Amino acid sequence: MSDIELALVxxxxxxxxxxxxxxAATPGMTLTxxxxxxxxxxxxxNFTDIDTLLxxxxxxxAVSLCTPPQGRFEQAMAVLRADCHLMLxxxxxxxxxxxxxxxxxxxxxxxxxxxxxxxxxxxAVDVARDWLAxxxxxxxxxxxxxxxxxxxxxxxxxxxxxxxxVFDPGINxxxxxxxxxxxxxxxxxxxxxxxENRQTPIAAELTMDAGHPVTARLDWRQQGxxxxxxxxxxxxxxxxxxxxxxxFSVDGEPVAQGDxxxxxxxxxxxxxxxxxxxxxxxxxxxxxxxxxxxxxxRHAAPEFQDQDP
Ligand code: NAP
Numbered sequence: 109m110s111d112i113e114l115a116l117v118x119x120x121x122x123x124x125x126x127x128x129x130x131x132a133a134t135p136g137m138t139l140t141x142x143x144x145x146x147x148x149x150x151x152x153x154n155f156t157d158i159d160t161l162l163x164x165x166x167x168x169x170a171v172s173l174c175t176p177p178q179g180r181f182e183q184a185m186a187v188l189r190a191d192c193h194l195m196l197x198x199x200x201x202x203x204x205x206x207x208x209x210x211x212x213x214x215x216x217x218x219x220x221x222x223x224x225x226x227x228x229x230x231x232a233v234d235v236a237r238d239w240l241a242x243x244x245x246x247x248x249x250x251x252x253x254x255x256x257x258x259x260x261x262x263x264x265x266x267x268x269x270x271x272x273x274v275f276d277p278g279i280n281x282x283x284x285x286x287x288x289x290x291x292x293x294x295x296x297x298x299x300x301x302x303x304e305n306r307q308t309p310i311a312a313e314l315t316m317d318a319g320h321p322v323t324a325r326l327d328w329r330q331q332g333x334x335x336x337x338x339x340x341x342x343x344x345x346x347x348x349x350x351x352x353x354x355x356f357s358v359d360g361e362p363v364a365q366g367d368x369x370x371x372x373x374x375x376x377x378x379x380x381x382x383x384x385x386x387x388x389x390x391x392x393x394x395x396x397x398x399x400x401x402x403x404x405x406r407h408a409a410p411e412f413q414d415q416d417p
Contacts, residue, residue, distance in 0.1 A: 230353025231366025273308025
């Protein structure tokens with residue numbers, strides 16, 4: 109069978125760091141075109157917008173969107189209406205409704221729609237899920253803390269409505285949480301700390317229920333080492349999934365650890381979903397974020413500037 113011809117839209121940080129190498133390493137898929145307003149990529153057809161790309165590249169069969177969530181809906185709909193399969197970076201969209209509409213369009217056209225959650229593909233997540241399946245969990249706690257100036261320098265969209273603020277990384281923790289706990293997770297409370305000069309939170313505390321209490325601390329004001337970890341207090345000891353899901357230990361003893369192959373796994377799955385005529389659309393992490401914005405208490409936080417004054 110010939111390779112699936114793929115196009116990529118939005119040649120920003122994550123597209124260059126993860127998508128391009130992962131696509132190059134995925135058998136059965138070839139990148140043939142890119143749409144970017146500002147950047148170019150050697151060796152493929154370049155366009156400044158998705159509509160022109162779809163108009164001119166009739167052999168493209170699948171498109172991966174790596175743009176910010178705001179404005180994705182129009183791009184995604186154009187892809188589906190051109191009868192191309194669609195892969196979406198996390199978060200898959202700016203609203204839940206737009207994703208329902210995209211799902212219906214994909215179904216109507218028998219196209220693959222894949223809402224990716226890259227953190228679920230981290231090396232130790234599957235091991236953690238299998239280990240937890242046989243245990244009673246008494247409490248779960250998330251610490252997802254990083255320095256926004258280090259990871260998102262100059263990214264204005266994260267502070268705009270729909271940009272999610274600290275939930276942009278925090279949704280990664282929620283994607284792992286909803287994948288490893290056997291019971292559905294329900295948000296019960298949220299405190300959102302929003303800088304006076306911004307639209308989205310710089311920090312948040314969440315409480316959830318998953319048949320046991322779950323708490324989360326998301327913070328973009330972290331100094332020093334990143335803290336991306338989930339702790340599970342269980343009847344068989346304290347388990348820790350840390351390094352963003354790359355390492356799993358129980359009572360301090362290592363159980364699983366591995367290198368980052370998150371995006372290679374995502375593209376292999378996209379290829380297989382297309383081959384099997386399937387879709388993968390799990391919106392549970394985005395639902396928790398939406399519920400936090402719906403019900404959370406707002407707290408004014410000091411103004412935030414990209415550079416230290
Ligand atoms: P980014 O560096 O800002 O890149 C996004 C790209 O999208 C831009 O370079 C731009 O590319 C294009 N774009 C189209 N409309 C835009 C608009 N209105 N404002 C800004 N850019 C626009 O962002 P990113 O970090 O790659 O994040 C993109 C998506 O990947 C987000 O959903 C994010 O949550 C997700 N993600 C990011 C990371 C990370 O570590 N950065 C990790 C995993 C997932 P052109 O100039 O080429 O048009």
